[in-house]
Amino acid sequence: MHDQQKEERRQDILTTVWQLFQTTSYETVTIAGVAEAAGLAKGTIFLYFKTKEALFLALLEQQLGSWFASIDAGLLALEGTGDILKITTLLCEQLASRPGLTRLLAILHTILERNIHLDEAIRFKYLLKEHFEQTGHLLERCLPFLKSGQGAHALLQCDALVIGFWHLSDTAPVVQQAFQQPELHLFEIHFVTELSIAMQALLYGLEKSAQLPSQP
Amino acid sequence: MHDQQKEERRQDILTTVWQLFQTTSYETVTIAGVAEAAGLAKGTIFLYFKTKEALFLALLEQQLGSWFASIDAGLLALEGTGDILKITTLLCEQLASRPGLTRLLAILHTILERNIHLDEAIRFKYLLKEHFEQTGHLLERCLPFLKSGQGAHALLQCDALVIGFWHLSDTAPVVQQAFQQPELHLFEIHFVTELSIAMQALLYGLEKSAQLPSQP
Amino acid sequence: MHDQQKEERRQDILTTVWQLFQTTSYETVTIAGVAEAAGLAKGTIFLYFKTKEALFLALLEQQLGSWFASIDAGLLALEGTGDILKITTLLCEQLASRPGLTRLLAILHTILERNIHLDEAIRFKYLLKEHFEQTGHLLERCLPFLKSGQGAHALLQCDALVIGFWHLSDTAPVVQQAFQQPELHLFEIHFVTELSIAMQALLYGLEKSAQLPSQP
């Protein structure tokens, strides 16, 4: 079996998992279910992914790759504009079109990274670093107030916003019911909307901070 | 047994849980452990708290109450100053001095709210609303650019930042090891530091946004 | 529920396991099977025994208790006789009438003791020590050549013989088939017979050794 075939099978598994994950939660997706849906034996799954977490991490890598690619393309077109609104819209819309990605990001630190091997952790973090730095670089060329290295850092701050607002917006069923009470609509968060607002404000604020003389 | 005695026992349980939670994780704290530490039977715990999640939610309520009280006091002293830096420092330092609070906030939406009853959800959300609106009000008086109602909303945005940065900073052991690799220190997040920076930028940005003519 | 009832249920479980163990192997006995046969939930079994190994260890304790009791009674009747043959016969026949005991002894060190908690290990070893010393004492009074403490030691040597000969006699099915070959009957070991012969020789030898002046 050639490497190409192996890669194809790996992709098959990832595609299967991705489909299952769309309609259910991480917990609901079981290896047994994945194997059955993929027409493989349980053990075969583990031949391609050491743990369930590593499997979903690979999924995240793909989605992240896709997202960063879109962002990079978009940022190139915005080079030098300094248009925070357009940049925010770009980031958020590309995220909104990948609902699964956000859910994966939201469980990355609490679940996915909790049961992987060191080598996987290192590889993933380096990959992430590459993305952050490359896209951060592009971001710096769009937003001149960002100095070298601050682009990646800004992306990290956006990541925090994504995770945070996802948690706020992805409410449990009981909480949904509670929201039927009057005056509680305050907490009904529309993810993309709120994320956009906050991200925009954050970038404006970074611009302002850059203009200030010093920060201890 | 008088209501007072019941309340005392309820407090005893909460105090016990709080102590256990300080040194371990939510998962590690078991009802059996709580019962033993409190000198009660397992079943008794459930007489005071319907579920484990409700128990921790009560804990969160207390800590939140304490935090909001401090914030309120602090904001009163900053009324009208518009000093974003001081406000940010206030919010973050009061959070930094309550490590358990942050950890509870980080699991509020993914765990605590997932297994409580409707009445508890409603009560908690109303309580939260009260806090958000009262403190939001005070915030509005400190930051004149915040219109009525925007104070609570700003606090919500801060909440998102807290959750997000906690996830980014609370890394799994393997990831900690991975960080020993060169050039990965980018991801080593010091919670309070990063939270402060982002929160400050966010508030600056909200100020800037308020000055802009319109927002679609 | 009184302690007595708890003890009864504990006994029920042990009895159930004992019955299952009679007709199958340790591996074949599953907790699920035990629970079903006992009309209990799986979790309930673990309420009475921390691990599967601890469950079988309790079984062994009972059987050992019974065996030692019979031996003690028998040895009392042989006090001062120095009749090695009768003693050997006593030990072996009491063992032969408890087939399960031998099987448990044979897996004690390789399986049972491998997954128990320290407190259980300590308790079991002290229990064993008690038995060895008490019965060893009686043995010393039957066999005058045994000095103080040597009785327990002799029992330990017998234990080794029991384990060893059980392994030699409890042959795998394939090996059974192999024994249909001519001239291989050498290896067809009848457990009790061979154990008796060796144990008798061992005791004779200990007597002889005692008469020798010194052993480095």
Next chain:
Amino acid sequence: MHDQQKEERRQDILTTVWQLFQTTSYETVTIAGVAEAAGLAKGTIFLYFKTKEALFLALLEQQLGSWFASIDAGLLALEGTGDILKITTLLCEQLASRPGLTRLLAILHTILERNIHLDEAIRFKYLLKEHFEQTGHLLERCLPFLKSGQGAHALLQCDALVIGFWHLSDTAPVVQQAFQQPELHLFEIHFVTELSIAMQALLYGLEKSAQLPSQP
């Protein structure tokens, strides 16, 4: 590929397994590990050995061959002496210098013989028979009280002792900890020491038994 080459490769595999087995347990040695260490594919291992058990059985054959050779040489020098102490010392020291051999003997009947094919079982048992009879013969010439055929039988009894004392001395980690308790040192068995004592006694006893008029 010539038979000679095949035999060489077979030896390579055995050598590799032997090295791995020295530092770990039977369970820890995996076919995958053996294949990797030997620079072969997993499937290749099974071309030379039908099962994992057959592989270790071959190992045991080699070690046994080596041990019996040493014993034979030693017994020749002791011919006619009737010196039980020297014989015991010979047997035990040659065993002590081959720690892996004892470990293999201890799992021979419970593991190795459980998953081999009939032809292998037959071959192994015949091989064993050869050894037992040849060395048994030599033993008979050292110990005149042993009648024809009793030498092999005595070796079988020694085998039982080896297995039994190995189990008693090879204690689980928890049990090791338990032995830190006072008064439990009774169970801390030094394998070679105890084996020597018991084997010597056994042989003395066989001598004594031979002098007795009759045995039922």
Next chain:
DNA sequence: AATGAATGAGGATTCATTCAT
């Protein structure tokens, strides 16, 4: 002869929660 991808069986264990007493 060598490969290595695929297989798939197999089971203990925890712990929040309930409810009879």
Next chain:
DNA sequence: TATGAATGAATCCTCATTCAT
């Protein structure tokens, strides 16, 4: 009001072995 015995769901992963190439 307090107890604590009983419940039972829920699933990952290893690794010897096979067999098509």
